[in-house]
Amino acid sequence: MISKANAETAIRKVFPNSRISAIKRFKKGLVNESYSVSISSPKKELVLRIYPKEGWKVEKEAYLYNLIKEKTNVPVPAVYNIDTSKSIIxxxxxxxxKIEGKELPLSKTLVKEAGSCLAKLHSIKFGSFGWIINNQIKPKFKTWPGFILYDLNYKIKRTKMPGQLxxxxxxxxxxxxxxxxIKTKPCLLHKDYHKSHILVKDGRISGIIDFEWSIAGHNEMDIVKSLLWMFNRNKELEKIFLDGYKKYGAISDKFNERRRLYELITYLSALNFAYELKNKRWYDYNLKRIKEALSTWQT
Structure with a gap:
């Protein structure tokens, strides 16, 4: 838990005359600490987001928020300051x-708008496939298969899963x-595009947040993960979301064929995340889903 004094010192680097009138930690968030902060002089609502270790993650999110503001009309937070020195905090x-709003309710109009917002994010293109580290693609891959195989082997090795699996x-x-x-260019994938990261106010999407896991990749992988986590196989909502997406983006005729493969890769990524967090329940759940997927889809 951050002290109010340290938070105020950090905020005064940007707003020198400010005082904190209220500070409260957000309940959600498995990795980072995020605080809702109200200040006076000037009167503003802020978010102070604290990252556990790597400075490159804060630089990455700042880079992506600024890039999205430059390239699209998708609402994202403004970046007032980042600090990796660890001198204050x-x-x-x-x-x-702070973007005001509640997490996405599954109403038809908003689900369709969420699909459109994702397509707009995917309009941001890169020169290579790969992880986004700081403000660069690193390591860089010319092909999508090259990156996927690299990423796959890294996660399999890291999670220490049974050799047979x-x-x-x-x-x-x-x-x-x-x-x-694929023939499409690498684009910005959110990689965690679900209800709690899509904020809604007054019947419209007010903001998209949390780009910590973003990569440069194939748009259909992002779509598959969103369908998997948001709609629980609800075909009607999936269609509405995809209709919204198609207003600004394209989906190939091989999407349904790829979907099984991308779901398996999604479960593997979630398994890796659970391993990193030492969350046995989440690890066991994703391990089970991987095994089910292989038994169902094996050819």
Whole structure:
């Protein structure tokens, strides 16, 4: 828990005459600490977001928020300051504008708008596929299969899963590798586009937040993950979301064929995240889903 004094010192780097009138930690957030902060002189609502270790993550989110503001009309927080020095707060932090709103309710109009916002994010293109570190793609890959195989092997090795299961995953991906041969350019993937990161106020989407896991990749992977986490196989809501997406973006005729492969990769990413957090319940859940996926989809 951050002290009010340290928070005030950090905020005064941007707003020298300010005073904190209220500060409260957001309940959600598995990795980062985020605080809602009200200040006077000037009167503003802010978010102080504190990252546990890596300074590159705060630099990455600041870079992406500014890029999205420059390239699209998708609402995202304004970045007032970032600090990786650990001189005021003992961890890297970002000071952002607070976007008012509640998490996305699954109404037809808003689900469709959420699809459109995702397509607009995907309109941001990059020169290479890969992870986004600070403000760069690193490591860079010319092809989507090249990156996916690199990422896959990294996560399999890191999670220390049983060797037989790892072999099955690699075999399945190899059999279906032709589905990764895409012609589209690398685009910005949110990689965690679900209800709690889509804020709504007065019947409209007021903001998209949390780009910590973003990569440069294939748009359809982002779509698959959103469908998987948001709609629980509700075909009507999926169609509405995809209709909203198609207003500004394109989906290939191989989407349904790729969907199974991308779901498997999504479960593997979630397994890796659970391993990192030492969350056994979440790890076991995703391990189970991977095994189910392989037994259902194996060819």
């Amino acid at each position: 003992n961890k890297p932090y970002a000071l952002l504008s 790892a072999a099955k995953i690699k075999k399945y991906v190899k059999i279906n590798q032709f589905l990764l041969n």
